[in-house]
Amino acid sequence: MTTAAPYTFLSPALIVTLLIVFIPIVYTISLSFMNYVIWKPNEIGFIGLRNYIDAWADEVFRISLGNTFVWIIGVIALQLALGFVAALILNQRFPFRGVARALILIPWVTPSVITALMWRWMYDGNMGVINDLLVRSGMLERYVPWLAQSTTALPAIMVALMWQGFPFFAVMILAGLQAIPTELYEVADVDGAGIFQKFFRITLPMISPILFTTILLRTIWVANSLDIIFIMTGGGPGYSSYTLPLYSYIKAYRGLDFGFAGTIAVYLTILLITVVTLYVIRVVRTEDRLR
Amino acid sequence: MKLIYRLLFVFLPLALILLFALGPYIWGFVSSITPEGEMYVEGLRYFPRNPTGENYARLFVKIDFVDNLADSFLVATFSMLFGLAFSVTASYSFSRFRFRGRRFLLLQFLVINMFPVVLLLIPLFVIFSRLGIMDTYLSLVLAYATFTIPFSTWMMTSFFNAIPYQLDESAMIDGCSRFGALVRVVFPVAMPGIAATGIYIFITAWNEFVFASVLTSRDVRTIPIALQNMVGQYQIAWGLLTAGGVVSAIPVIVLFFFIQKQLIAGMTAGAVKG
Numbered sequence: 001m002t003t004a005a006p007y008t009f010l011s012p013a014l015i016v017t018l019l020i021v022f023i024p025i026v027y028t029i030s031l032s033f034m035n036y037v038i039w040k041p042n043e044i045g046f047i048g049l050r051n052y053i054d055a056w057a058d059e060v061f062r063i064s065l066g067n068t069f070v071w072i073i074g075v076i077a078l079q080l081a082l083g084f085v086a087a088l089i090l091n092q093r094f095p096f097r098g099v100a101r102a103l104i105l106i107p108w109v110t111p112s113v114i115t116a117l118m119w120r121w122m123y124d125g126n127m128g129v130i131n132d133l134l135v136r137s138g139m140l141e142r143y144v145p146w147l148a149q150s151t152t153a154l155p156a157i158m159v160a161l162m163w164q165g166f167p168f169f170a171v172m173i174l175a176g177l178q179a180i181p182t183e184l185y186e187v188a189d190v191d192g193a194g195i196f197q198k199f200f201r202i203t204l205p206m207i208s209p210i211l212f213t214t215i216l217l218r219t220i221w222v223a224n225s226l227d228i229i230f231i232m233t234g235g236g237p238g239y240s241s242y243t244l245p246l247y248s249y250i251k252a253y254r255g256l257d258f259g260f261a262g263t264i265a266v267y268l269t270i271l272l273i274t275v276v277t278l279y280v281i282r283v284v285r286t287e288d289r290l291r
Numbered sequence: 292m293k294l295i296y297r298l299l300f301v302f303l304p305l306a307l308i309l310l311f312a313l314g315p316y317i318w319g320f321v322s323s324i325t326p327e328g329e330m331y332v333e334g335l336r337y338f339p340r341n342p343t344g345e346n347y348a349r350l351f352v353k354i355d356f357v358d359n360l361a362d363s364f365l366v367a368t369f370s371m372l373f374g375l376a377f378s379v380t381a382s383y384s385f386s387r388f389r390f391r392g393r394r395f396l397l398l399q400f401l402v403i404n405m406f407p408v409v410l411l412l413i414p415l416f417v418i419f420s421r422l423g424i425m426d427t428y429l430s431l432v433l434a435y436a437t438f439t440i441p442f443s444t445w446m447m448t449s450f451f452n453a454i455p456y457q458l459d460e461s462a463m464i465d466g467c468s469r470f471g472a473l474v475r476v477v478f479p480v481a482m483p484g485i486a487a488t489g490i491y492i493f494i495t496a497w498n499e500f501v502f503a504s505v506l507t508s509r510d511v512r513t514i515p516i517a518l519q520n521m522v523g524q525y526q527i528a529w530g531l532l533t534a535g536g537v538v539s540a541i542p543v544i545v546l547f548f549f550i551q552k553q554l555i556a557g558m559t560a561g562a563v564k565g
Contacts, residue, residue, distance in 0.1 A: 005384075005388065006384045006390040006393070007384075007390070009380040009381065009383055009388075009469075010385075012376075012377050012381070013377045013380070013381035013440055013444060014396070016436060017400070017403060017437075017440055017441070020411075020415070020433055020434070020437050021403050021406070021411065021437050023414070024410075024411050024418065025410055025411070027413075027417070031413060031414075082308070085308070086308050089304050089305050089308065090305075092301045094302070094305070100305060100309065102548060103309060103313065104308065104309065104312050105551060106312060106316070106544055106547075107315075109543050109547045110498075110540055110543070110544075111497065111498035111500075111515055111539065111540065111543065112498060112515070113498075113500050113515035113518050114515075114518065114536040114539065114540050117518060117519075117522070117532055117536060118318070118536060121318075121319070121532070121533065129318050132335050163311065163312070167312070175555070223407075224407045226409070227500040231500075231519060231522075245407055252416075253504070253505060258417075262413060264409070265409040265413075266410070268407050268409065268410075269407055269410060272405065276405050279401075280401060284394070284398070
């Protein structure tokens with residue numbers, strides 16, 4: 001009884017995830033080795049690594065891959081920077097701090113579709129409030145169609161995702177800041193340390209574990225997110241805002257090319273394996289320390 | 292001097308960040324109460340001359356937005372119940388037993404949460420088509436279980452860990468079975484954490500777009516899909532769209548305020564979700 005009990009308690013969750021996660025993943029991997037276009041049923045068949053090789057000759061795949069890196073690094077950097085500033089401010093003492101913290105979290109719970117649509121409206125080339133503000137303040141000469149030109153489309157979407165994601169960084173960093181014992185700063189004060197010294201010698205080293213964990217976690221999430229791009233530009237203009245998950249989604253959803261879409265999904269997974277592994281190692285270490 | 296310092300380094304940046312965080316909502320709200328004529332004829336104004344509720348009225352009267360709200364509500368509620376039901380015993384097991392393969396099994400729940408959605412999209416589409424459950428509540432509840440089960444398993448494990456094991460033991464000495472101890476003793480004590488996890492699942496299901504866009508079409512249409520459809524259907528009537536956005540974001544934000552403390556505590560303890 002005692003040896004079977006833990007497994008009995010686990011079995012419902014395990015069986016369901018086996019059915020809806022692991023079997024499907026195996027299925028996608030097997031599709032990735034096939035020519036499987038729904039509307040060409042006669043050509044369906046095993047083609048080995050063909051899709052994986054063809055991907056590199058596909059210009060859209062290469063653009064998407066490059067954009068994926070730009071997307072991840074850019075979005076994470078923006079979210080981290082703003083989240084850090086927000087956390088430092090929220091760590092100060094002022095009235096209604098709890099309310100301010102709760103309000104800052106609102107973007108984070110906003111549905112992606114609403115985030116995307118609100119920002120699309122604000123970026124509008126004719127009626128957009130962002131254009132209006134920038135022109136009024138003299139920072140721009142005339143209205144810019146932010147989402148309709150290939151040089152600005154992806155960066156503009158990245159700002160929208162910064163908006164949605166920075167609160168998560170803020171909350172995590174704030175938790176790290178609040179865990180630093182105040183004695184450390186008191187001792188530093190006695191030793192005559194300046195504000196920058198205190199920041200680089202105490203604050204940064206003390207929160208670096210939580211910072212690193214948060215970056216890993218967000219990287220995975222940002223790398224996988226496609227809904228905001230899909231709704232804001234659909235990947236355009238041209239392919240300028242395509243990323244790997246978006247390309248896979250569009251290949252499957254619009255092109256009904258399940259084989260190649262599967263291949264792109266597998267490539268994305270391979271890309272993320274390092275990040276996931278690093279994250280898992282950190283979780284294991286924390287677990288060990290807690291025991 | 293102190294005051295100027297605080298004004299410059301605390302209150303000013305705080306105000307700017309709050310403005311950035313809430314600005315899109317403020318602007319969305321202003322747009323939603325601007326009469327259509329005013330918006331397209333007179334150009335951009337920072338507050339409408341004649342504020343109107345016509346967009347909200349249209350949303351509920353002319354368009355079947357109420358149906359969309361109902362669909363979203365049912366999908367999110369069932370996802371919550373399904374996700375919690377299938378992970379509560381698993382979390383209990385991870386928290387209370389030390390057994391062979393425990394770490395591996397716990398970690399696989401973490402890893403599942405990180406697989407790209409696109410990896411699951413095609414097979415679930417194919418499987419659900421064969422089972423004939425496309426475009427039903429069930430299809431979405433099952434699809435959402437791919438992330439709700441791993442997420443709530445991790446969250447609840449950390450909540451259960453915070454409850455002393457002596458509580459189970461004394462219940463079992465008093466004659467409870469294992470399952471009885473879970474249901475009668477641990478469950479009630481962990482209720483705030485379980486509720487927070489459940490509400491978080493509700494919010495994620497309410498917000499989800501990608502699975503819904505592929506797995507449902509005519510019969511089931513959740514809010515995110517309905518909003519996205521408005522874009523094509525009405526050549527982007529921004530007043531109407533922003534009204535829809537405001538209406539559908541409100542329940543999420545209200546729910547979130549109830550659980551934010553619990554949720555943040557759980558996340559910072561063992562973060563599993565970005």
